[in-house]
Amino acid sequence: MNELKSGSNLEKVLKAGHFAFTGECGPPKGANVEHLKEKIAHLKGVVDSVNITDNQTAVVRMSSWAASTIMLQEGVEPNFQMVCRDRNRLAMMSDILGVYSMGIRNMLCLSGDHQSFGNHPQSKNVYDIDSIQLIALVKKMRDEGKFMNDEEIDTPPKMFIGAAANPFADPAEYRVYRMANKIRAGADFIQTQCIYNMEKFRLFMKKAVDMGLHEKCYILAGVTPMKSVGMARYMASSVPGMDVPESLIKRLQGAEKGKVAEEGIKFALEQIEEFREMEGVAGVHLMAIEWEHRVPEIAERAKMLPRPKI
């Protein structure tokens, strides 16, 4: 990790050894640019980079590349997400060139939730390539300057390549190997699924460290503060691959009336404190879903501010 691969702010922060802090922002369900700009404003200067989701949960929204360019214009560094569900390899490579030429330097490669979850379950899915093949593709375009078919690229896109890891999906014992495969394919950084089961995550990280994965790739721990007991219950029962321990639900239930969200934030802050000390964890990815306005406060209380300027 000597030379910069993309020159993105996120890459520089991580490379300099700072504990990274990334955020997340969902594009609007429409062309409401003003609302998007409001959400972006909350995150400015508070995080190192912000993931822009790509039709998350298979619900159609403003395209991730367009929202990423708006974010860039607003002075916040985007982490452009791309799922394999909606594009074939032609569209993917073309969009990678497109976003790079607009100034985007981070990219997160994902399989994507199946379209049956979303608001157009009748659609045809693509999955021409999978998320690991997408990582390998972005790396090939960057490092070899070639398209998938080996043709030369006139000015290759230099992306800082991200991937997701879910330590809580099944088969549990295989999850660290899957992350290793993503790193093998070319992931520079990993952002994990939201963590609630700390015990399981500690074991996952221990295994990752034993395998030396933290030396090949920056691993960012995923945090989503619980806003309510209902949200915790929904995530426990209805979100694929999510592990919400009963003890956390009980803790939220035990909070005073009107203080559940505060209890959720407290739990997130405790997590962040532990992640800072946990071997192999290079930062935190805060997915405050439709809670962007609370991110500055969380960042402050987590002693994440000010963010490093490099």
Add this chain to the structure above:
Amino acid sequence: MIIADRKPINEILYMIKDCKKILIVGCKGCVTVCNVGGAKEVGILASILKIARKKEGSPIEIDEKTIERQCDNEYVETIKDIVNNYDAILSMACGVGPQFLSEMYPEKRIYPALNTTSIGGALRHGVWSERCAGCGNCVVHYFDGMCPIARCSKSLLNGPCGGSSNGKCEVSKDIDCIWDKIVRKKMQEGRLDDLLVVREAKDWSTARDGGPRTSIREDIAE
């Protein structure tokens, strides 16, 4: 075999609403084996349609005929002397049947009575499950005899995705996560190394993506 389901009766009734006399043609191939388009099912459908039309006050005459296979002209031809006796023909074969019938009898209205769903096999009596997507380049040997193209909802070659839970697919608890099975089998058999590779993107040109396919056996083709 090819697996199919019968279309809803109302859809079939609507197709033949203007007909006074039809022929239902069954097939002794796959659809007989998966109990949806053989002589027995042809008889049942004929009875249901006749009763329904009688109830509507517009009775219909229906004859039944089940041939060896509807995907072979040699057998499709066996009804050539009778097809003109009918307003329409209702095929109880997979999607191949109504097309072969249409090609041989272009002047006839041919309707499909079945929805073809997949290539698969019988898990137990009355239950059939998809196994093959007909991609034109079999890879099951890499995955201990399990096809992720047909059996993973996202056709992942480097799975499982983050939605795999308790051996089930994120799409439905009724769908097994095939990647869960592949991983567990590899781990049990001490072949985890097989999975510690990045499997390259598939060439889909041999699949339907490359256009409709024709197989020619040069040695026997006429």
